[in-house]
Amino acid sequence: MNQIAKPWPALWALVIGFFMILVDSTIVSIANPAIMRDLNADFTAVIWVTSAYLLAYAVPLLITGRLGDRFGPKRVYLIGLAIFTLASLACGLSGDIGMLIAARAVQGLGAALMTPQTMAVITRIFPPNQRGAAMGFWGAVAGVATLVGPILGGLLVDSLGWEWIFFVNLPVGIVAFIVAWRLVPNLETHSHSFDWLGVVLSAIGMFLLVFGIQEGASYDWGTIVGPITVWGLIISGIVVLVVFVVWQRFNRAEPLLPLGLFKDRNFALSNVAISVVGFAITAMPLPLAFYFQVARGLEPTQAALMLVPMAVISGVLAPLVGKFSDRLDPKWIAFTGFAFITLALGLYAVLITPDVALWLLLLPSALLGVGMSGIWAPLASTATRNLPRAQAGAGSGVYSMTRQLGSVLGSAAIAALLTARLAAELPGFDAADQASAHAGGALPPELVAGYSAAMSQSLVLSAVGFGICAVVVLFLAKPKITVAWGDAPKAEVPAASVPATADADH
Template identity: 35%
Template sequence: MRKWWPLLTVCLGTFMLLIDVTIVNVALPQMSVDLHTSFTALQWVVDGYALSLAVLLLGAGALGDLSGHRRLYIGGLVVFAVASLACGLATGSGMLIAARVVQGVGAAAMFTTTFALLNGAYQGRERGVAYGVWGGVSGAAAAVGPILGGLLTEGLNWRWIFLVNLPISIAAVVLSLTVLRPDHGNRKGRFDVAGTVTFTVAASALTLAVIRANEEGWTAFATWGLLVLSAVALVAFVLVERRSAHPMLDLGLLRNRSLSGILIAALLVNVAAFAAFTYTSIWLQSLIGLSPIKAGLIGLPMSLVSVVVSGIAGAKLHGRSPRLLIGAGMLLIGVGSALCALLLGPDSSWPALVAGYAVIGLGVGLVMPTLAESAMALVPRDRGGMAAGAINTARQLGFAIGIAVLGTVFASRAEDHLNERGVPDPAGTAHGLAAGQAGRILEAVPQAARSAADTALRGAAIAGLDAAFLVAAAAGLLGGIAVLIMVRPVRPAAPGVEQPSDDRSTVAA
């Protein structure tokens, strides 16, 4: 049993950092009341964490390769714990968002080291089992987040969704010092500051552009200005990485068609599987009237199915071609999202989500452990942290952008629905609806017109959710098709076999 302590240690950190992506979803309505937040601020409570996590993963991966993965993992745990305390004590939306951004910095340091730590602790079939368990934890965390968030929000207060991280972080630090093997980095060189800065600017500007488009439209000057800034920064990042002797991301790795296909799947998996959770949680609480706990429990089918399937995939399907596992998983996620859109109607309640969530969980269980292991098998050992950073960056950046895109789609479609029914200020009402303020909107309506207003709001929410799930479904199907076309139908190298040291032999496949 002692041999699985490193897996437990890594899974503790992974579960904690990933659960914090979605744990706030069911608490958003209460946060909006307590902190008097706008829709934009409310969105940044989610996106601030996801974005900082996403944009720093590449740099953190390279830093782990240079300085040692255990050291970086422990440092990330400490930063994450301190930021969690600040979140729990926040007195305003600005302080909460700033603390969430710092929390994402610690999460990036933890997340980018997980694959390397597992590779250092396990070999052969044991490594496959470890990746299967890690994948199950990773996939389940997003679904369990709303459940735990509901329990803490309803039983105590929304602040406890952050404060609960403190004892977990302490336990993880103690375990890391006692059961993880110390390492001192697999490659030499300097930290790529220029690459980190240019990539951070490119990714942040892109996400900001999508959020501003939700407020001001895609034709607004601010939106286009941010898109241009993102494009310029991305070009600068490519130029910096091509000329750097120690790049944060070896662009030569992208010549590997299989790795590129896996990166596309990583970018789209969170959009397809989890980004709509924010808006279904708001709908379930503000219009259906579920408590935070009950709203969180709706994701239980996805959580249970993903854990079971991940364990089976890691133990029984270890060594199989990632092309079929990831491709089929992404297609299932797309089908599950489409099923949610199909079953939701004006009179729907929570049962309309269960079947679709279960199918999404099946796909998540296939994709998550396979993404990690297959990416690591495609690169040399001294590029392990770089590959982990690239995969995790794609996942979290996809989630941050997905939240923003689906928020835009939800609000736009809800506005159209309200406008068709002659509701005054349809844009403001749609944004208030997306922010979980349906109760406030109804209270401002005269008693005689309240029933009609409630019907209009319910219809607008369903219209917005339908559109969001259809976009999520398209992302899943697109990711599945990309994997089936791009990833070569060959088995990845056995995890216990040393990868070639010559980059060219690996990236030209």
């Protein structure tokens, strides 16, 4: 128990790897033009480099949370970290787009093993009155990593080549493995059964849905082959996911998705909000990256520097927000954050034109940083505050899964929307022209206005998503006060003895 009395070193050790896997969710966006050029890939194929990662990341999260409960979060985290690090090497060595997509899928599997363990450890080793600060730190890491990805990607692509956005994970992964091995405690395990039918149904449903949305434009939203159509795949995916939820309701053994957790109002609403956050934040970087690099002709590093205010401000403010989330009603913090983000994206959409002064685009970037700092900690701490100890892994897996599910759909949706808006704004700009421009070819001056308009319009998708989140969090209930709420932590009392809330069984 002495290890658990010092939880912060364990959290520091875990977030090194957590930071790495979240950076990899967005780092590819800035490198897409270089990857398209070097691997001779088209626009849709290069989007799969991100979607394969997100899909393989999202599908297993429900069961990997249970694996942490069953075999211990430390052990599962270390296995996932080893898989992720080795897959990063394979990504960097890829000689064609197919190998890169496959290696990214394996990376996603490693990330899925790791992510639920970080939240589960916070829930299990921090007393309730310290979880806000812990989640603030976790939220800072999540927010900054998501925003740092494109910036780091730009620097690496320009200086060393796109391969190094993956090679850089090797030393980080080794260090993360060593410190987690030494500092993360071996927590108690809980017996679980595993719903393999649920895993299969959720995987099939999500793949059909994502493939249909992302590849729809490639087949003119019509026939793919024989009787198989794009809309047939999308509808089939939705039906399979509905069957999955029904199976979870009537599964007499232990369901993969514990629907009982959603009886807690805050857990349910936080999951809705974080899924939309995943959708919107994944859809956001791509139009910006292509606008800066293709329409304005910036190098990847220059394009990445346009996002520096967002990353710096978010990184500074997020830990402070985490501390306040223990003392203030978190819904107002989250609402303010979402309002700032929606305003910033609306400003981007207005300002993105062929000849706007680039310094003006630093203003919405700064507003985004303020907003991003206010969403991660309030949502995470509100969602997990009342989780019973035996279901910490399952609940953390659900929360992580909903975020990643949103990310997968966001990646597919922005690919479809970008293709549609380019076709609408540049009707004579065919697929070959798009591939040439995205791969670094010169964009004819007469096409810059239409291209910029397509990127501006595509950003509205993210703005609407964050606006929806602002509405959702207004319905969060004020967190219930626990016995330990506001008390000074007692070092001699292990976290395991902190009384659960009255609603812990929900």
